[in-house]
Amino acid sequence: MDSKSSSKTKTVGVIGVGSFGTAIANMLASKNPVMVYARKPEVVEEINLQHTAQGKALNENIVASLDPEELCKTCDILFFMVPSSGFQEVVRNFAPFLFPYHLIIHGTKGLCLNLKEGETLDTVQKIGRNQLLTMSEVILHETVAVRVGCLAGPNLSKELTLGQPAATVIASKYNEVILEGQSLLRSEKFQVYGNSDIIGVEISGVLKNIIAIASGALAGLGLGENAKGLLISRGMVEMIHLGNALGGSIKSVMGLAGIGDLVATCNSVHSRNFTVGYRLAKGDTLEQIMGDMEEVAEGINTVRVMKAFLETAELRAPITENLYRVLFEDLEIEEALQFLMKYPFNVDVDFV
Amino acid sequence: MEEKYIKHRYEPIHPSKEEWPVVKLARERKDFVKKVSGLAEEKVLSITAHNPDILKEELETTLYREKLRIKQNPWVVDPDDEATFWGDVKSALVQISTEGGKSKKEKLEGYKAILNRITSRYAEEIASNFKHSHYKFTRSVVTFGFSRLLNAARVKGFKSIFSNQYTLQDKIQITGETDQLRDLASKGTVVMVPTHFSNLDSILIGWVISVLGLPPFIYGAGLNLFNISIFAYFMNSLGAYKVDRRKKNLMYLETLKTYSKEAIQFGCHSLFFPGGTRSRSGMIESKLKLGLLSTAIEAQRANFQNGLNDIGGKVFIVPVTINYHFVLEAPSLIRDHLSITGQERYYQENDEFSNSYKISKFLIKFFTKGSDISVSVGKAMDVLGNYVDKDGNSLDKKGRQINTRDYFITDGEVSVDHQREEEYTYMLGKRIVEEFHKINRVFNSHLVAFTAFELIKKKNKKLDLFDLLRLPEEDISIDFQEFKGACEMVLKKILELKSQGLINTAPHLSQPMDELMKQGIENVGMYHAKRPIVQGKSGDIGTDDMSLLYFYHNRLTGYGLEKLF
Numbered sequence: 001m002d003s004k005s006s007s008k009t010k011t012v013g014v015i016g017v018g019s020f021g022t023a024i025a026n027m028l029a030s031k032n033p034v035m036v037y038a039r040k041p042e043v044v045e046e047i048n049l050q051h052t053a054q055g056k057a058l059n060e061n062i063v064a065s066l067d068p069e070e071l072c073k074t075c076d077i078l079f080f081m082v083p084s085s086g087f088q089e090v091v092r093n094f095a096p097f098l099f100p101y102h103l104i105i106h107g108t109k110g111l112c113l114n115l116k117e118g119e120t121l122d123t124v125q126k127i128g129r130n131q132l133l134t135m136s137e138v139i140l141h142e143t144v145a146v147r148v149g150c151l152a153g154p155n156l157s158k159e160l161t162l163g164q165p166a167a168t169v170i171a172s173k174y175n176e177v178i179l180e181g182q183s184l185l186r187s188e189k190f191q192v193y194g195n196s197d198i199i200g201v202e203i204s205g206v207l208k209n210i211i212a213i214a215s216g217a218l219a220g221l222g223l224g225e226n227a228k229g230l231l232i233s234r235g236m237v238e239m240i241h242l243g244n245a246l247g248g249s250i251k252s253v254m255g256l257a258g259i260g261d262l263v264a265t266c267n268s269v270h271s272r273n274f275t276v277g278y279r280l281a282k283g284d285t286l287e288q289i290m291g292d293m294e295e296v297a298e299g300i301n302t303v304r305v306m307k308a309f310l311e312t313a314e315l316r317a318p319i320t321e322n323l324y325r326v327l328f329e330d331l332e333i334e335e336a337l338q339f340l341m342k343y344p345f346n347v348d349v350d351f352v
Numbered sequence: 353m354e355e356k357y358i359k360h361r362y363e364p365i366h367p368s369k370e371e372w373p374v375v376k377l378a379r380e381r382k383d384f385v386k387k388v389s390g391l392a393e394e395k396v397l398s399i400t401a402h403n404p405d406i407l408k409e410e411l412e413t414t415l416y417r418e419k420l421r422i423k424q425n426p427w428v429v430d431p432d433d434e435a436t437f438w439g440d441v442k443s444a445l446v447q448i449s450t451e452g453g454k455s456k457k458e459k460l461e462g463y464k465a466i467l468n469r470i471t472s473r474y475a476e477e478i479a480s481n482f483k484h485s486h487y488k489f490t491r492s493v494v495t496f497g498f499s500r501l502l503n504a505a506r507v508k509g510f511k512s513i514f515s516n517q518y519t520l521q522d523k524i525q526i527t528g529e530t531d532q533l534r535d536l537a538s539k540g541t542v543v544m545v546p547t548h549f550s551n552l553d554s555i556l557i558g559w560v561i562s563v564l565g566l567p568p569f570i571y572g573a574g575l576n577l578f579n580i581s582i583f584a585y586f587m588n589s590l591g592a593y594k595v596d597r598r599k600k601n602l603m604y605l606e607t608l609k610t611y612s613k614e615a616i617q618f619g620c621h622s623l624f625f626p627g628g629t630r631s632r633s634g635m636i637e638s639k640l641k642l643g644l645l646s647t648a649i650e651a652q653r654a655n656f657q658n659g660l661n662d663i664g665g666k667v668f669i670v671p672v673t674i675n676y677h678f679v680l681e682a683p684s685l686i687r688d689h690l691s692i693t694g695q696e697r698y699y700q701e702n703d704e705f706s707n708s709y710k711i712s713k714f715l716i717k718f719f720t721k722g723s724d725i726s727v728s729v730g731k732a733m734d735v736l737g738n739y740v741d742k743d744g745n746s747l748d749k750k751g752r753q754i755n756t757r758d759y760f761i762t763d764g765e766v767s768v769d770h771q772r773e774e775e776y777t778y779m780l781g782k783r784i785v786e787e788f789h790k791i792n793r794v795f796n797s798h799l800v801a802f803t804a805f806e807l808i809k810k811k812n813k814k815l816d817l818f819d820l821l822r823l824p825e826e827d828i829s830i831d832f833q834e835f836k837g838a839c840e841m842v843l844k845k846i847l848e849l850k851s852q853g854l855i856n857t858a859p860h861l862s863q864p865m866d867e868l869m870k871q872g873i874e875n876v877g878m879y880h881a882k883r884p885i886v887q888g889k890s891g892d893i894g895t896d897d898m899s900l901l902y903f904y905h906n907r908l909t910g911y912g913l914e915k916l917f
Binding site: 010076095096099100101144146147173174175176 | 736738748749750752754755756758759761762763769771772775776779
């Protein structure tokens with residue numbers, strides 16, 4: 001129950017040193033001392049001795065630790081930058097050391113399931129909104145921290161690392177979280193916007209991964225820019241309808257975290273989700289792709305989860321549904337495309 | 353049908369009235385009112401950014417609305433000098449704006465003086481008039497009167513007047529975390545938040561508080577209740593402060609909130625009906641009025657700011673649910689609900705308790721026909737909705753001790769952030785609603801009303817709610833066996849929810865089904881001229897009044913029980 005005294009230079013915590021985590025840690029370290037958390041002792045050692053993380057250069061302001069308690073004690077502000085598959089577990093490890101004064105900002109685009117013990121996505125088949133958790137909801141669910149925010153937007157790690165201009169959105173119900181995040185991250189080359197609709201922003205970030213896989217597939221098939229334009233605009237409509245059903249507002253989908261991120265990801269060969277689609281179109285199977293990808297493409301899990309959600313929601317999401325069949329039911333990608341071309345989209349835009 | 357439950361005798365937690373916070377507050381009333389009006393004035397000034405033009409506009413809006421109120425909706429309780437006072441405000445306003453050559457600062461001073469007059473007037477009006485002698489008298493009248501009536505009704509013969517066979521606690525069952533409440537009330541400050549269904553609630557809860565041996569709570573009671581002098585007397589002596597729902601201007605709302613916050617900080621246990629008014633639909637409140645609730649959070653933060661970090665400075669939120677078989681005002685409540693569903697409109701306050709004949713008729717009915725009332729006290733929480741242990745420590749979901757102060761900390765210091773506290777208020781509201789559902793006690797009358805309505809709805813799937821309610825009563829008939837089967841199904845689900853701690857039941861629900869249903873049908877809305885459920889000679893179930901049935905049915909919405917049908 002210790003509350004720390006104030007100090008001018010605050011150490012900021014970053015949990016996870018994947019590509020995005022490393023990029024953010026470096027950006028934070030240009031202004032404040034940073035402590036990162038890594039699970040593997042050799043990674044911690046590498047960071048502390050050589051200032052690199054898995055070969056990538058790290059700012060000298062960064063120290064690493066294996067100990068969640070140490071991070072929570074040292075830092076009032078923590079950035080959770082871990083993949084959604086391990087998110088719940090990492091948050092649980094930190095929970096005993098988190099107090100209500102901690103500010104948490106996460107940068108994870110994914111969904112977790114809140115199922116009863118013993119249940120899995122395979123056994124339940126369909127899930128309702130209350131069984132779906134966005135990452136901020138996971139944090140609220142597992143810890144006493146309440147001042148929670150998320151980082152979203154077109155943040156391709158490779159470009160961030162190169163110091164190319166970019167922008168991000170910090171979404172939180174709490175103005176102080178947004179302001180704090182802005183003051184920590186904003187720089188000449190990095191613009192930070194605020195948004196109070198955290199659910200909408202998180203959902204946008206999740207859903208765009210689905211469209212990114214589809215976009216990769218189009219590119220893999222070599223179908224050209226007109227087709228991509230069609231996909232992005234139809235994808236946005238689908239994101240809006242799904243986002244609404246999950247409790248987000250249209251505005252957030254239209255913003256940087258929605259359409260901004262969508263456009264960036266759908267055009268990027270750096271994007272993991274794009275790569276999944278691209279390789280599928282080139283004839284690789286899902287197992288092969290998953291087998292030799294270094295980091296997980298969130299979109300695959302998201303497609304599964306959204307498919308189960310669609311079973312309970314009264315709406316159609318043709319791109320998601322067809323992608324599910326391609327990924328998990330051996331539907332040929334060309335056939336899925338045929339289906340989409342014939343799908344009766346009568347109205348271009350029916351939500352404004 | 354007497355039920356077994358433990359009747360406690362609670363000793364007062366503060367035997368000497370001199371220790372009662374409300375008595376201390378009454379002693380310092382004059383200074384307190386002044387403090388409240390001063391703080392409210394500051395708050396309004398900071399909201400208007402000390403800008404004379406914005407302040408002027410606020411003052412003019414207030415003036416305009418107040419004049420309109422006086423003209424369109426005057427009440428007996430309004431002071432005689434209302435018109436004069438606002439007339440003076442008007443001329444003062446006119447004077448400042450017409451006098452030329454005044455600097456911005458001079459103008460601001462002028463408007464501030466007017467603002468001060470208004471907040472002082474409001475603070476004086478809101479402040480309670482607790483008098484210990486009146487309190488004592490009222491308490492004994494309520495207890496004596498109620499229990500005389502009760503015994504007269506239950507024990508036959510002349511001697512009944514002096515019989516002590518039944519006490520009030522036979523009729524009004526107080527259950528739940530009463531010991532914790534008493535404990536915490538002696539150590540910190542309690543804010544009680546009950547559900548609100550009937551005008552009787554205010555008196556009932558006042559009586560419950562005194563039975564539990566707690567010093568009187570202050571509470572906001574609708575000014576309309578003060579229209580009736582006998583009610584005004586009761587309210588005043590029970591520590592009520594006045595809330596006037598007609599006044600929605602910034603100055604009034606800020607004064608009211610400041611009063612509430614300062615009283616909590618003063619250490620006065622306090623009570624709000626967080627639903628604002630009585631639940632018109634009969635449902636458990638699901639959307640709370642957050643204005644007064646936010647004052648509990650503000651007071652808690654202010655205590656931390658002032659270094660009161662121990663239990664003495666802690667504010668505890670205690671949800672309470674009140675259940676009746678019967679709500680006197682049900683017909684007009686549900687009528688109001690149905691006519692305002694889907695559209696916010698201004699309606700005139702309509703009081704069923706408007707004359708003493710109606711009140712006495714109600715009381716006699718209430719005490720002559722075994723209608724039970726249950727009051728269940730929920731677990732205490734801190735202002736963020738975390739449960740607290742017996743020593744008042746907040747616990748997180750895993751049972752780990754946490755410090756409420758940490759919620760208000762930025763960079764190691766307690767900080768003021770209104771936007772953050774708005775979110776906290778919203779969270780607290782949600783937690784209170786959750787707790788209401790958990791501690792709500794199902795009565796047999798609720799069970800039968802819910803089941804009957806859902807069966808009728810199922811038989812008329814194509815009708816929307818309003819068409820359903822317009823169904824001719826003579827066309828409605830449910831086969832008794834079908835009804836019984838459905839009651840069993842609902843009860844089973846309720847017991848399942850109970851085992852998960854999501855709802856509670858009255859002990860009479862453990863009776864055999866036939867008896868349970870018989871009593872349920874007898875009890876539901878038992879004094880209404882038109883009965884919500886009637887049983888025909890053949891045993892079939894019907895209704896005299898669909899809307900009333902809907903009202904009593906609504907008590908069990910929010911648990912997903914509809915899905916059973």
